[in-house]
Amino acid sequence: MKIINPLALYIHIPFCQRKCLYCDFTSFPGQREQFAAYLRALTQEIEQRLPSGLTITSLYIGGGTPTILPTEALTNLLATVKSKAWVLPEAEVTVEANPSSVTETELALLREAGVNRLSLGAQSGQDRFLQTLGRGHTTRQVETTLAAARNAGFTNINLDLIFGLPGESVDDWRETLQWATALRPEHLSCYGLQVEAGTPLAQRLEAGELNLPGEEETSAMFLLNTEFLPEAGYQQYEISNFARRPTAEGGDYRSRHNLTYWRYADYLGLGLAAYSGMAGRRWVNYADLEQYIDALRCGRLPVAEEEAIPPSTGMAEMIMLGLRLTTGPDPVVFQNRWGVSLEETIGERAVSLVAGGFLVKEAGTYRLTPRGMLVSNLVITELVAPLLR
Template sequence: MPSTLPDGDPAPASGELPASALSGLGERPFGFYVHVPFCVTRCGYCDFNTYTAAELGPGASHRDYADTAIDEVRLARRVLGEAELPVETVFFGGGTPTLLPADDLARILRAIDEEFGLARGAEVTTEANPESVDPAYLERLREGGFNRVSFGMQSAREHVLKVLDRQHTPGRAGQAVQEARKAGFDHVNLDLIYSTPGESDDDWRASLGKAIEAGPDHVSAYSLIVEDGTRLAARIRRGELPMPDDDVAADRYLIADEMLSGAGFEWYEVSNWATSEAGRCRHNLLYWTGGDWWAVGPGAHSHVGGTRWWNVKHPAAYAQRLAAGTSPAHAREVLTDDDREVERLMLELRLVSGYPVAEVKGEARTAVARALGDGLLQTEPFKAGRMVLTQRGRLLADALIRDLTV
């Protein structure tokens, strides 16, 4: 969850949604995101809405957070009415959700099930830092209904982890994967970051090799983004570290695709690879394919039927709103049909399933023809009516999307 809230229209204290948002409710996939905004330390590159103990201040605590989050789950049920909304995916993110007791995470999940009902075979994920869990904790999560875990590995090189201000030792992420498997988790993801200042190609290959060796069925790999206001940005501005290079990042992406593909992973979104269709992150696919989700927690962003809203940023303000029986929503926006179509193209084009050629209109068709000629789109899917990115197209996806949405 980004730390800066966007502008928007005032959100009603009741949390009431416009009729346009409720139209068709239940016909689209529905999920929950639960933001847990706590961290032991703040990583130098992180711009998320998270708080260490020193930053939290009065009015919010780890101890009371589960009860507050459950209050918002119950608010969601009131706002969304009696519509049948089996929850297909639940994702606990942060921050570090696993700083809360496993039983607290399970209580929040149980409240979602009690209010809405979990769909049969629902995917339930939590993020975790490798050092924030142990075998007993993972077993408690599995007993509580979680069936997928995502570990923030980032790198296998100590000097790279140091630049990122990560706390775990290089081998801990691999151990955590094995502990999760032993606890009964069928689906495990490792998050990696590439093009960190001071990282070499060999460092990146070593990180990928260790990630593959650990045995996850999903790997996410993201190029480091230097966000204004972070400690990393300040170090780069002072000349202590070099700015990440776009060409280096492109080379690292190609290395990742080569090594992961060679190990049996297939890309299904520009930055995500899985060993099977079952291993793909269904929660993220819900985002990318226009589903509905209610996001619980301070600063969390929800979307239902073309209405997007976001909660107040600070955990204390969030807790105060819910304790008073009012919605924690800070502001919202109602997307136009054109807005929704642009977002659909931006997201679906990043997927291996692609975007329908027939739905590209007007001058954008010229950009499509140019992209096909430049080798950014795969030929055979295009003949079948879908725009699917080539490997080169994945490297230039952002630029291509800009061409298609101008």
């Protein structure tokens, strides 16, 4: 079989049981009557988009809540992908799920179909915060779903968590971390809450019904991640992501799929509103369900916008994403891709940031210090601004 550049594949399932109060992702509550038409369109996109001989290093089915679909629909999607492309035997195959959306039997079927990583939206270890967020599950349901996933044979499980919630203190967040680590998932994603304009949560905050913790408190929560989690056996490898340390038997639990994004490697996104970045081009699919389905029904690709990425923008993006990793951008990959060294590109502007304790220069690259991570947007902007002019 002819091997085309290996890549990471993302498939978007835009349906959810209900809309969480903070969510502005492309996801629709209910709409069960659209499942069949969407799956037909998505299958067609897979068939049109995947050249035969393509090698897939990771496959991520995200959403939305993919497990809202009948399990057979998910296993059929996997089978369609495998009929077109070569999914490496060691490929990471992730499905996102919400704790109340999947049973042990369904999880066992997914495992049998080749899904080897489960990402659960846990968000908080305290029910009152789950209610504030409008999540449709309790902490107890997270625990039972995780136990069900273990019984079904999953040995690589991620929990998504959010800190900086309305009314949350540093002690509350510590309690969530204690709860989550006691469950021993292999991976934890800990993101600060982003309040998106127009969401019901934003409206409640604007109306003064809820209050966010102050900047000092959210900084303390972030720093707690970098102290508490390593002590509990989780290594930080990206600003917001932590993986259980490998044991003597091996086991690298860093998200291979997400590493593709942070390393600025090629990825293909299929489904509603999915982004792709390949060979210096980027495109995004329609975010409107009807438009997406209609395009594929008429045999057209559902691309809403496409652009060539100018090399200077590509360099800036590779640096921005690479700095999210605790190892920093890879200087050899950077030099090979752009024909110019990382040092020549940002060395001069990095001097004051290194002196200020925001960056460390090491092994031919730069990485953010914990202090730099706290203000990563400012540090990164300072470094790459000339490339984006």
